[in-house]
Amino acid sequence: MPEKVIEAKNIESGYGKLQIIHGISLELRKAELVTIIGPNGSGKSTFIKTIIGLVPAWSGEIIINEEVDVAGMRPFEIINSGIPINYVPQVSNVFPTLSVKENLMLGLLANKRRENNGAESDDWERIFELFPRLQERLDQKAALLSGGERQMLALGRALMTDPDILLLDEPTAALAPVLADEIFTKIIDMKKLGISILLVEQRATRALKISDRGYVFVTGQIAFEGTAQQILNNERLGELYLGRRVS
Amino acid sequence: MTEIEETYSWQSSAKLAFNKKIVMLLLLGYFQALYEYLPKQHKRRKSLSYSWLFFLSLLMAAYYYILLDFLSWALGDNLFKQALTTIVNASTLIMISVGLTLVTRVRKFANFSHAELVTTGVYVAIGINSMSWARNLGLNTIFLQIIWAFLITGGVAVLGERLVFGPLTKRDATPLTLMVASIGYGLIIRQVIQEIFTALPKQPAPIYPSFWTEENILSPLEGIPIIGSFLAGFVGLFVKERSKFNWDTLLGYHVELFITRNESFAILIMIIIILSMRYMFTKTTLGISMRATADDPDLAQISGIDTQRVITYTWFIAGGVTGVGAIFRFEASSVTPAAGFVLLLLIFAVVTLGGFDSFEGTLVAAFIVETARSLTVIINGRLALLEQKSPLVDTLVFWETSGDWKAVTAFFIIIVVLIVRPRGIFGLIDPRSKL
Structure with missing residues (x-):
């Protein structure tokens, strides 16, 4: 297993002619939880979408597992070529008219295409162990799930692809604090399974507390990078992005 | 009774075997009531007593009765x-x-x-x-x-x-x-x-x-024991240019129709x-x-x-x-x-x-x-x-x-x-x- 699971070098990207990301270099190491924070419009989500190929990279390299450059590949090409990465979008992260079971099955299909070893039932078991509530609602349409359940299904769908790397875009957005706590617990659980996680979060303080390292994005560039503790302790960053008041 | 009144009267146009029809409609109503009110997936379970179910069956039966009679007035034998x-x-x-x-x-x-x-x-x-x-x-x-x-x-x-x-x-x-x-x-x-x-x-x-003829397709089917004639009748719908249905009593109506x-x-x-x-x-x-x-x-x-x-x-x-x-x-x-x-x-x-x-x-x-x-x-x-x-x-x-x-x-x-x-x-x- 390589040490650096994602190594992004000098990424530039954006929508149409509007450039959002101005040369970002970032790395994610094995079994690491890294959080990206920053104000609205700083390009956090766009960056994550660029890695998975939803937003095409204009220039730069995105090297996965120190071997494949996925810059310029489309999402289904990345998934189908067997690169063990998956992504959970911030909104519309489940298929609303599909049942919970079908949602998870789609994840499984992506997994089976890689002809991964291990029985199908193992995948289901792992999901139900992490998210017991999904098992109770297998035949329900995803549109009828509550906000928290929906996030769990989104995480479950991504996990079904058996990823080594997971990109999470604000998994706790629009959730009540109690539910957000539950999601954070699940993220820690997933990290314990050995999955490397790149997390974008608005609840910066909460997220940094469980992270190994962090990046602060401002207007499409990295304003600060360091260990989670360094960011938490940095007074100026705290004042600007963590909602902490200067005493 | 004038001709107009006769045409207007829903009852008169229904040539029905009354009892048989009522039983059929009651059954139909019963199943409809069951379908509507028994618990469905994702719906909260509705508790329903048997007397309610019976009442609903009656209601549904009445509904079907009126509907069918109205149709028979409007359509006559057609x-x-x-x-x-x-x-x-x-x-x-x-x-x-x-x-x-x-x-x-x-x-x-x-x-x-x-x-x-x-x-x-x-x-x-x-x-x-x-x-x-x-x-x-x-x-x-x-x-x-x-x-x-x-x-x-x-x-x-x-x-x-x-x-x-x-x-x-x-x-x-x-x-x-x-x-x-x-x-x-x-x-x-x-x-x-x-x-x-x-x-x-x-x-x-x-x-x-050209092979699509009664001799070619229906005759061999007739030879099959027990289900042969039934099968030939069904396949005949797709082989004969026009098949004729003739039932004397279907819910009390005389039915004769052609299907191409x-x-x-x-x-x-x-x-x-x-x-x-x-x-x-x-x-x-x-x-x-x-x-x-x-x-x-x-x-x-x-x-x-x-x-x-x-x-x-x-x-x-x-x-x-x-x-x-x-x-x-x-x-x-x-x-x-x-x-x-x-x-x-x-x-x-x-x-x-x-x-x-x-x-x-x-x-x-x-x-x-x-x-x-x-x-x-x-x-x-x-x-x-x-x-x-x-x-x-x-x-x-x-x-x-x-x-x-x-x-x-x-x-x-x-x-x-x-x-x-x-x-x-x-x-x-x-x-x-x-x-």
């Missing part, structure tokens, strides 16, 4: 003939509408060129009939017409996506732009058809292969299409990929689905089914290159009424629309008769009974249903919450 015509019309309407349901769901725009897909399908049949070499080789039969209509119409639909809609979507066209573009694509198809076949009316007339093999095939193929599409949509990887692509193309890509390929398949299947349906929709009439366009509003009405989400919706909606259309014609006919006989009825019925009201009634019902249920009969998600 009830079953009209019912059959309605079923056949609804079947062909389903076949030409269900493709639009599929495309609308996956591509999210109103495809006006769908009308010309219908035209394409029927002109494929006409084209095959007009080619003498195909006739000589026996290649112009109904079965080959179906296959060719499926392939060519599907191809035309895919071509539209490849040349027009796909490139437009890549350039971020809105659904409105795509809709206007689809009108253009439809006009092009229509003009091409007109250039090839001229604007003169032509008949698609399904042709059956084209009509039998229309119903059979509709059932095959609906069942296989349902199976494809719920059980196969392609179907689930289609629904996933319809829900969220980006998320589908992340799940490893090649959305472009799925969209191509969607167009091909939708176009193909439409082409097959078109042959049967026009089997007994002559068509011009504008034939599909005339049906466009009706097709859109069915798809909207059914909700864009499900084939069941399209199915039920097509039946509602066709029933409304034929009932309007019949009731207007009955009223016109009454008007001649009674000045009172003439005064009360203020509208033009000879006018073509069938489209109006159909759309009136559609508007009422949509006001009550904006998402259509089977639509899953409220359109307002989706946008």
Whole structure:
């Protein structure tokens, strides 16, 4: 297993002619939880979408597992070529008219295409162990799930692809604090399974507390990078992005 | 009792074996009540005592009783003939509408060129009939017409996506732009058809292969023990040019009606299409990929689905089914290159009424629309008769009974249903919450 699971070098990207990301270099190491924070419009989500190929990279390299450059590949090409990465979008992260079971099955299909070893039932078991509530609602349409359940299904769908790397875009957005706590617990659980996680979060303080390292994005560039503790302790960053008041 | 009173009395027209009918209706009511009130998935369990169930059965039975008697007044002896015509019309309407349901769901725009897909399908049949070499080789039969209509119409639909809609979507066209573009694509198809076949009316007339005779097919079946005659009777529907039904007592009515093999095939193929599409949509990887692509193309890509390929398949299947349906929709009439366009509003009405989400919706909606259309014609006919006989009825019925009201009634019902249920009969998600 390589040490650096994602190594992004000098990424530039954006929508149409509007450039959002101005040369970002970032790395994610094995079994690491890294959080990206920053104000609205700083390009956090766009960056994550660029890695998975939803937003095409204009220039730069995105090297996965120190071997494949996925810059310029489309999402289904990345998934189908067997690169063990998956992504959970911030909104519309489940298929609303599909049942919970079908949602998870789609994840499984992506997994089976890689002809991964291990029985199908193992995948289901792992999901139900992490998210017991999904098992109770297998035949329900995803549109009828509550906000928290929906996030769990989104995480479950991504996990079904058996990823080594997971990109999470604000998994706790629009959730009540109690539910957000539950999601954070699940993220820690997933990290314990050995999955490397790149997390974008608005609840910066909460997220940094469980992270190994962090990046602060401002207007499409990295304003600060360091260990989670360094960011938490940095007074100026705290004042600007963590909602902490200067005493 | 005067003649008018006699016609008016619902009771008198029903030649019924009263008790038998009541028992049947009670049973029907009982099952309806069970269906409506027993716990369904996702619904909170409704507790229902047996006395309630009994009361509801009575209520439902009364409802069916009134409905059936009203129908027998309106239709007289034609009830079953009209019912059959309605079923056949609804079947062909389903076949030409269900493709639009599929495309609308996956591509999210109103495809006006769908009308010309219908035209394409029927002109494929006409084209095959007009080619003498195909006739000589026996290649112009109904079965080959179906296959060719499926392939060519599907191809035309895919071509539209490849040349027009796909490139437009890549350039971020809105659904409105795509809709206007689809009108253009439809006009092009229509003009091409007109250039090839001229604007003169032509008949698609399904042709059956020479081996398709009673001696060849039915006689061997008769030899099979026990089920032989039953099987021959069933297959006969599709072999004999016209099969005759003659039941002396069906719910107390005397039934005698004819069904042509084209009509039998229309119903059979509709059932095959609906069942296989349902199976494809719920059980196969392609179907689930289609629904996933319809829900969220980006998320589908992340799940490893090649959305472009799925969209191509969607167009091909939708176009193909439409082409097959078109042959049967026009089997007994002559068509011009504008034939599909005339049906466009009706097709859109069915798809909207059914909700864009499900084939069941399209199915039920097509039946509602066709029933409304034929009932309007019949009731207007009955009223016109009454008007001649009674000045009172003439005064009360203020509208033009000879006018073509069938489209109006159909759309009136559609508007009422949509006001009550904006998402259509089977639509899953409220359109307002989706946008």
